[in-house]
Amino acid sequence: MTARIIDGKAAAADLRQRVGQVAARFRETRSRAPGLAVVLVGEHPPSAAYVRSKIKATLEAGMESFEHRIPAETSQADLIGLIDQLNADATVDGILVQLPLPKHVDEQAVLTRVDPSKDVDGFHPVNVGRLSIGLDALVPCTPLGCLKLLQGELGDLSGMDAVVVGRSNIVGKPMAQLLLQANCTVTVAHSRTRDLPGVVRRNDIVVAAVGRPELIRGSWLKPGAIVIDVGQERVEQPDGTRKLLGDVAYGEAAEVAGAITPVPGGVGPMTIACLLRNTVVAAHRREGLPDPEGL
Amino acid sequence: MTARIIDGKAAAADLRQRVGQVAARFRETRSRAPGLAVVLVGEHPPSAAYVRSKIKATLEAGMESFEHRIPAETSQADLIGLIDQLNADATVDGILVQLPLPKHVDEQAVLTRVDPSKDVDGFHPVNVGRLSIGLDALVPCTPLGCLKLLQGELGDLSGMDAVVVGRSNIVGKPMAQLLLQANCTVTVAHSRTRDLPGVVRRNDIVVAAVGRPELIRGSWLKPGAIVIDVGQERVEQPDGTRKLLGDVAYGEAAEVAGAITPVPGGVGPMTIACLLRNTVVAAHRREGLPDPEGL
Numbered sequence: 248m249t250a251r252i253i254d255g256k257a258a259a260a261d262l263r264q265r266v267g268q269v270a271a272r273f274r275e276t277r278s279r280a281p282g283l284a285v286v287l288v289g290e291h292p293p294s295a296a297y298v299r300s301k302i303k304a305t306l307e308a309g310m311e312s313f314e315h316r317i318p319a320e321t322s323q324a325d326l327i328g329l330i331d332q333l334n335a336d337a338t339v340d341g342i343l344v345q346l347p348l349p350k351h352v353d354e355q356a357v358l359t360r361v362d363p364s365k366d367v368d369g370f371h372p373v374n375v376g377r378l379s380i381g382l383d384a385l386v387p388c389t390p391l392g393c394l395k396l397l398q399g400e401l402g403d404l405s406g407m408d409a410v411v412v413g414r415s416n417i418v419g420k421p422m423a424q425l426l427l428q429a430n431c432t433v434t435v436a437h438s439r440t441r442d443l444p445g446v447v448r449r450n451d452i453v454v455a456a457v458g459r460p461e462l463i464r465g466s467w468l469k470p471g472a473i474v475i476d477v478g479q480e481r482v483e484q485p486d487g488t489r490k491l492l493g494d495v496a497y498g499e500a501a502e503v504a505g506a507i508t509p510v511p512g513g514v515g516p517m518t519i520a521c522l523l524r525n526t527v528v529a530a531h532r533r534e535g536l537p538d539p540e541g542l
Numbered sequence: 543m544t545a546r547i548i549d550g551k552a553a554a555a556d557l558r559q560r561v562g563q564v565a566a567r568f569r570e571t572r573s574r575a576p577g578l579a580v581v582l583v584g585e586h587p588p589s590a591a592y593v594r595s596k597i598k599a600t601l602e603a604g605m606e607s608f609e610h611r612i613p614a615e616t617s618q619a620d621l622i623g624l625i626d627q628l629n630a631d632a633t634v635d636g637i638l639v640q641l642p643l644p645k646h647v648d649e650q651a652v653l654t655r656v657d658p659s660k661d662v663d664g665f666h667p668v669n670v671g672r673l674s675i676g677l678d679a680l681v682p683c684t685p686l687g688c689l690k691l692l693q694g695e696l697g698d699l700s701g702m703d704a705v706v707v708g709r710s711n712i713v714g715k716p717m718a719q720l721l722l723q724a725n726c727t728v729t730v731a732h733s734r735t736r737d738l739p740g741v742v743r744r745n746d747i748v749v750a751a752v753g754r755p756e757l758i759r760g761s762w763l764k765p766g767a768i769v770i771d772v773g774q775e776r777v778e779q780p781d782g783t784r785k786l787l788g789d790v791a792y793g794e795a796a797e798v799a800g801a802i803t804p805v806p807g808g809v810g811p812m813t814i815a816c817l818l819r820n821t822v823v824a825a826h827r828r829e830g831l832p833d834p835e836g837l
Binding site: 355371372373374375376377379380381382405406408414416420423427430431432433434435436437439440441446449 | 650677722729730731732734
């Protein structure tokens with residue numbers, strides 16, 4: 248069997264186009280664009296690159312981008328002051344604090360300061376709790392993107408067996424909540440799991456989010472399984488070049504799986520598209536409008 | 543094999559005694575007792591009985607009990623007014639709104655009004671989110687009691703395979719979070735699960751919380767599994783008497799399991815003990831004291 252390749256770039260382009268249409272209607276009726284503020288603390292180069300692509304995508308979707316680059320030495324109090332200012336700014340619908348933050352800053356204190364209605368990353372405890380309870384919430388972008396890829400591939404997920412490998416707050420745990428809401432039987436596996444190959448093998452859906460390159464082998468998969476690979480680690484090759492690798496051994500897995508996301512070009516593009524989606528949804532909710540359809 | 547019976551009554555008595563000791567020290571140092579307010583709306587007889595036993599246990603632990611019985615016709619605004627008053631009352635450390643509420647009241651609106659620091663039921667989205675993220679939280683009493691029974695039986699749960707059958711906000715979902723934090727590989731199964739016997743059979747720990755009497759059969763269990771039965775449904779017998787039944791077919795299960803909670807006398811007593819535990823913990827946190835040890 249050779250797996251279908253799940254084209255995250257195409258799915259993301261499609262979602263971004265629909266977000267753009269919704270943003271255009273919002274601009275017409277509200278006489279302003281949905282606005283996303285991005286806060287980047289310090290000079291961490293990968294973070295700077297992420298922020299650049301987020302800003303570019305925000306503008307391309309016809310939304311307003313507010314960039315706040317502040318020095319690594321900024322005190323926690325000053326950073327919280329900036330968050331308060333963005334919370335109070337009516338033109339800001341979404342606030343994204345690029346992680347990681349410098350070590351002298353308490354990350355939770357900052358994330359918890361963001362107004363939950365503007366928390367487009369979905370990291371605030373209120374949004375985490377609302378997702379779990381089944382209330383309207385802003386949901387973390389990467390697992391939301393994974394869910395959309397799965398639904399695009401499979402339609403209704405009801406009754407399927409799904410495993411999430413990894414239990415981070417940013418991906419693994421919210422992913423499990425989303426799959427449970429979609430009526431999957433959900434298993435969360437992690438570093439303490441005794442028989443990871445055995446656990447993976449009994450599932451129809453495998454979401455890998457551990458950050459360990461090629462941990463999951465092709466021989467671990469149930470034939471026909473749908474594999475979503477969140478990992479993307481830059482690994483030096485024997486010839487000295489560096490290659491982006493996922494958590495799944497792609498070549499082997501593609502022989503066994505029914506469908507699989509490539510790295511790059513799978514989950515990555517969906518994360519940014521879902522950030523735009525969350526921003527335009529937040530804008531609608533903040534204005535008391537019904538959620539835009541089809542996003 | 544004949545299963546050990548997990549004595550929830552003894553475990554609850556032990557926990558209540560320790561809570562009583564902590565409450566006594568609190569009274570000495572703070573010159574007041576930890577206080578629990580219970581709100582009962584309407585005349586639902588099982589709710590009234592629960593509330594009576596909660597009040598009795600509160601007093602026995604040397605804590606103060608505030609009882610608020612209000613008529614079923616009370617408006618949502620008046621109920622929320624009462625919650626606000628209890629939130630503002632410094633002698634109240636815990637607020638428990640007995641569920642179910644009358645149909646004209648939006649349950650989430652009321653539960654979300656309770657100050658998260660007094661939310662001894664652990665139902666507020668902030669506490670749900672904090673539990674998921676791994677921050678200090680007030681955790682729902684029934685799953686917390688189940689965890690304590692499991693730890694009493696097994697010690698460290700790390701690496702064990704656990705299944706939670708049922709995905710309610712009150713038991714199933716927080717139970718899964720607690721087991722994940724305890725380093726179990728956790729599966730959540732429910733009404734849409736395709737092969738429930740197969741899922742149950744591969745787990746070392748089974749927590750049943752679906753409210754369907756004797757759904758889980760002895761033949762479904764892995765020999766030696768530890769079984770925690772949250773179900774308690776009153777079912778009419780052929781002779782016209784009514785019997786309290788769990789979600790697990792106890793007689794059969796006791797032949798296969800390594801240990802099992804009886805119904806009654808298993809999980810039930812631990813729920814009230816954990817409510818007292820949460821109240822005394824809330825009192826400490828509200829006073830800026832470190833969490834009492836060993837609870």
